[in-house]
Amino acid sequence: AEEGQGTTAFVSQPLRDNTTTTLAAALKDQRVTRIVLLTNYTAEKDTWPNQQQLPGTYLAINRNVTITGAQGTQTVLDMAFKLSAAQLCGSCRLTVHNLTVTNERRGNGSPWDFFVGPAGSSKAAIIMKDIIRLRYGCTSANASIVVAAALKRPDWLPGSSSGLQEFRVEDVDFQGHMYPQSLVSLDYAADIPRTVQEGRGAFGGYAVWCLNVTQLCMRTVATACLETKSVDACVNDLIDQALAGGQSAQQQQQLPLGLLAAAIAVPLLIALLLALAAALFISRRRKQQQQQQLDALKQQQQRLLQQQDSAKQQLVTPGRKSGASVGGQYGTDADPEAGLLPGPVGAEGSASVLCQGPLAGGTGWQQACLTSPIVGSLDNQEVQFGKLLGQGSFGRVYRAYWAGREVAVKVIDHDSEAHAAVANEVELMLSFNHPNVVRALHCVTWTHVQKDDAAAAAASAAATAAAAAAAASQRSAGTPLTGTLGSSQQQQQPQLQQQCSGLTDSQMQQLEEQLREGTSAAQLQQLCDQLLGQGSQQQLPPVAGNSGPLLSQQQQQQQGLGQGMCAQPGLVAIGGSTSSSSSRSSGSSCAQRDRGGDTSVCGMLPTHGDQQQQQQLGAKGAAAAAAAVGGTSAGADTQHKHPDVQPASGGNQHSLMQQQQQQQQQQGTPAALANRSRCETWLVLEYCDCGTLHQIASEWLPGQECDEQMLERLLLLRDAAQGLAALHAKNVVHGDLNSRNVLVASSASSPCGMTAKLADLGLSRVLQQHATHRTTQTVGTMSHMPPELLRYGRMSTAVDIYAYGITMYQLYTGEEAFRNLHYGQFYNAIVVQGARPPVPPDMPSDYALLMQRCWAAEPGERPGISNLLQCLDPMIKERRKRLSIDDTSLPPPEHSQPTMAAAAQVVKVIMGAICKLNKRQAR
Numbered sequence: 001a002e003e004g005q006g007t008t009a010f011v012s013q014p015l016r017d018n019t020t021t022t023l024a025a026a027l028k029d030q031r032v033t034r035i036v037l038l039t040n041y042t043a044e045k046d047t048w049p050n051q052q053q054l055p056g057t058y059l060a061i062n063r064n065v066t067i068t069g070a071q072g073t074q075t076v077l078d079m080a081f082k083l084s085a086a087q088l089c090g091s092c093r094l095t096v097h098n099l100t101v102t103n104e105r106r107g108n109g110s111p112w113d114f115f116v117g118p119a120g121s122s123k124a125a126i127i128m129k130d131i132i133r134l135r136y137g138c139t140s141a142n143a144s145i146v147v148a149a150a151l152k153r154p155d156w157l158p159g160s161s162s163g164l165q166e167f168r169v170e171d172v173d174f175q176g177h178m179y180p181q182s183l184v185s186l187d188y189a190a191d192i193p194r195t196v197q198e199g200r201g202a203f204g205g206y207a208v209w210c211l212n213v214t215q216l217c218m219r220t221v222a223t224a225c226l227e228t229k230s231v232d233a234c235v236n237d238l239i240d241q242a243l244a245g246g247q248s249a250q251q252q253q254q255l256p257l258g259l260l261a262a263a264i265a266v267p268l269l270i271a272l273l274l275a276l277a278a279a280l281f282i283s284r285r286r287k288q289q290q291q292q293q294l295d296a297l298k299q300q301q302q303r304l305l306q307q308q309d310s311a312k313q314q315l316v317t318p319g320r321k322s323g324a325s326v327g328g329q330y331g332t333d334a335d336p337e338a339g340l341l342p343g344p345v346g347a348e349g350s351a352s353v354l355c356q357g358p359l360a361g362g363t364g365w366q367q368a369c370l371t372s373p374i375v376g377s378l379d380n381q382e383v384q385f386g387k388l389l390g391q392g393s394f395g396r397v398y399r400a401y402w403a404g405r406e407v408a409v410k411v412i413d414h415d416s417e418a419h420a421a422v423a424n425e426v427e428l429m430l431s432f433n434h435p436n437v438v439r440a441l442h443c444v445t446w447t448h449v450q451k452d453d454a455a456a457a458a459a460s461a462a463a464t465a466a467a468a469a470a471a472a473s474q475r476s477a478g479t480p481l482t483g484t485l486g487s488s489q490q491q492q493q494p495q496l497q498q499q500c501s502g503l504t505d506s507q508m509q510q511l512e513e514q515l516r517e518g519t520s521a522a523q524l525q526q527l528c529d530q531l532l533g534q535g536s537q538q539q540l541p542p543v544a545g546n547s548g549p550l551l552s553q554q555q556q557q558q559q560g561l562g563q564g565m566c567a568q569p570g571l572v573a574i575g576g577s578t579s580s581s582s583s584r585s586s587g588s589s590c591a592q593r594d595r596g597g598d599t600s601v602c603g604m605l606p607t608h609g610d611q612q613q614q615q616q617l618g619a620k621g622a623a624a625a626a627a628a629v630g631g632t633s634a635g636a637d638t639q640h641k642h643p644d645v646q647p648a649s650g651g652n653q654h655s656l657m658q659q660q661q662q663q664q665q666q667q668g669t670p671a672a673l674a675n676r677s678r679c680e681t682w683l684v685l686e687y688c689d690c691g692t693l694h695q696i697a698s699e700w701l702p703g704q705e706c707d708e709q710m711l712e713r714l715l716l717l718r719d720a721a722q723g724l725a726a727l728h729a730k731n732v733v734h735g736d737l738n739s740r741n742v743l744v745a746s747s748a749s750s751p752c753g754m755t756a757k758l759a760d761l762g763l764s765r766v767l768q769q770h771a772t773h774r775t776t777q778t779v780g781t782m783s784h785m786p787p788e789l790l791r792y793g794r795m796s797t798a799v800d801i802y803a804y805g806i807t808m809y810q811l812y813t814g815e816e817a818f819r820n821l822h823y824g825q826f827y828n829a830i831v832v833q834g835a836r837p838p839v840p841p842d843m844p845s846d847y848a849l850l851m852q853r854c855w856a857a858e859p860g861e862r863p864g865i866s867n868l869l870q871c872l873d874p875m876i877k878e879r880r881k882r883l884s885i886d887d888t889s890l891p892p893p894e895h896s897q898p899t900m901a902a903a904a905q906v907v908k909v910i911m912g913a914i915c916k917l918n919k920r921q922a923r
Ligand SMILES: Nc1ncnc2c1ncn2[C@@H]1O[C@H](COP(=O)(O)OP(=O)(O)OP(=O)(O)O)[C@@H](O)[C@H]1O
Pocket: 389, 390, 391, 392, 393, 394, 395, 396, 397, 408, 410, 438, 685, 686, 687, 688, 689, 691, 692, 740, 741, 743, 759, 760, 764, 777, 778, 779, 780
């Protein structure tokens, strides 16, 4: 079986016609001694019976045979025969030459596990020459040398020149890939004993001779693995990993893409996070800065207020020293918390009283007007201020002591322009005497006059007075208040009076209608003459170029006569609304009392029918105003004298108006004038010791149907409804009902120990209309406004009922309805979409029903106030029953003397209330 004597077989994969054959067929064919691989070849694809199918059956090779690749190529033979094997005869040699050989073979040994030598023979040999062995896994070159050198070199194979196994370790560049530290077997020979096991049984029994065989390792076993496992185990692990890595190799190829994406995404993400953090940081800084600014402003405001208050103190304090009326230092000694108004400072002087004309001290404040007191007398009743109870949109409320009782004094900042409206609302409050409406006890207004600007302020005040008088007159004539006087009309008033005396009221009215700016004296006379000559019914031709609001005869009279500083006009509808003025047409008790006296110019203006009174009052006011303008020292009305503002000794109305005009021109714009006549009204109110209903409600557990709590809620709600009933009975609309405008006072006669009382009435709204210096939140709670008010500005008693429904919601849930909506969103929700706050599922059905009826979209669908009260009664009864409170033993809902039986019940409830108060205080 010599190589040279046989035939050559050409092997390809796939086969090329009949010119090529398979490797297995070529090996089987005993004539073939030379096999040439024309293509890369995977032996696995050859099939013949394998060991599992036919154990012990091998392909017999009984000759010497050479397998080679085509010259000059790197043909690859994959020796993965798997379970098939060939057996060399005892003296046969298989030579593999000039090939790249790969094998999935496990283990570290020879790649030729396809071949088996004859048992007991040592002459069979596999000779490799010029071979590149590509291995999936192997030990490092040096480790391989150690293993290889341990094997015996057969004596029958020619020895190496040195007589030793010859190896070299080098970095090999194969097909563009670097394989560092590769083992090159230059001349290595070893006997592979038959005992070598390769999983399928014994292999070996032949000699291996490697001449220039380079082993390229794709992966090298880690030395750490070799410390715990056998070399084969480690290599096998490595090969397993490599084979399993077919997929992972793909994944590895895709990995860079993933990595690429990550490489882009991660920095982006980091940049985004950094930007976010920066934005957060900046916004926080900004907030901090804003807060700091706000704090600074607040401090400044506080300082100003304190300055103002201390100025005021100087007005009130002297009286404390005398201690005649109240004694002690209320608010400082008595109440350690009181500190905002530190109480009397101990200035020497006679007792100062709230309502006793200009006060000493030269602080720039002068008492401008005051109403008659309802409680106590005017004289010797000082106000001593205690702690600040709260701050609203237009001023502060202090706890105070006045006329021998604890009161709350609401200090309202406004200017002279707003004074008329303020006074009107104050008068309304003074006129109410109902247990469920906060009682107004007294009022006084101060005007602030800069010494050097006294004249200017007086002029401004006079202008205001004229406007107020006009308004009063208009109202008394049954017309709505529409505007203030223009200067040219003011100029025309005396002319009218002088030139047109003798006209009837209606003629005068006609004349007024024709009067426009720029009407000359001659034109005016002509018109008067025309009217006088043509009779009262005749209409006058229009005077060209005239426009603007006009005055009635009464107005002229008022205008001409004027009023005092911050004089008060007639009545306007509460809340600036169109609600009927009839409710006030009778005038207040205060005004009636004023008529009795002869000194006060600041009583509420009389309504029509009180012309004489008006004139009387007006004359005094005019005198004061004239005095202010004249700035002379001659005394007139002592009630209004002031070191800076002295009444003039004379001067007719015409000259007053002229002076006024001149003064206005000298002093600049009306706004500047208004600034110089800042007013401050002190409204003395009944003190409500339990705070607001809002505060009380914040103590309740929101949404829980606890009978006791529900009863308290309903009782206070009924109080508020009774207050509303009192208002509505006089055709007065509150216009700003919400739980913050309902105050609560403890009351022994009330079933729950507390009584709710409506506060503010239309004051806030009126102030808002004149607001130039609003200090806190918006007046008029938007969330409580019904659709018709939002859409058309339509004010009626139904507006209060709607607000009542929203208040019910707030009292039950503890939440503000629509809190987070801005005006546009709110308008859209309420008016366009008809949205209402969500009714909580646990809300008792009777409560929910009433609440929803109250906030019905159509005003006509809402219950009237008496209807509402009727609904509340059974709801209260029901809860009382559940709490086993004897209904008959309780006092009737409004004030009455409790019977003995009722007293026990009352005590029980009061104890509950006290308990709650204590808890609240403890908190
Ligand atoms: N008669 C009173 N008795 C006791 N506390 C009162 C009295 N009047 C007002 N307060 C307290 O003073 C606070 C401020 O009241 P004020 O009427 O000035 O403002 P408001 O009604 O809260 O707000 P706004 O004027 O903007 O409607 C109230 O919240 C209340 O706590």
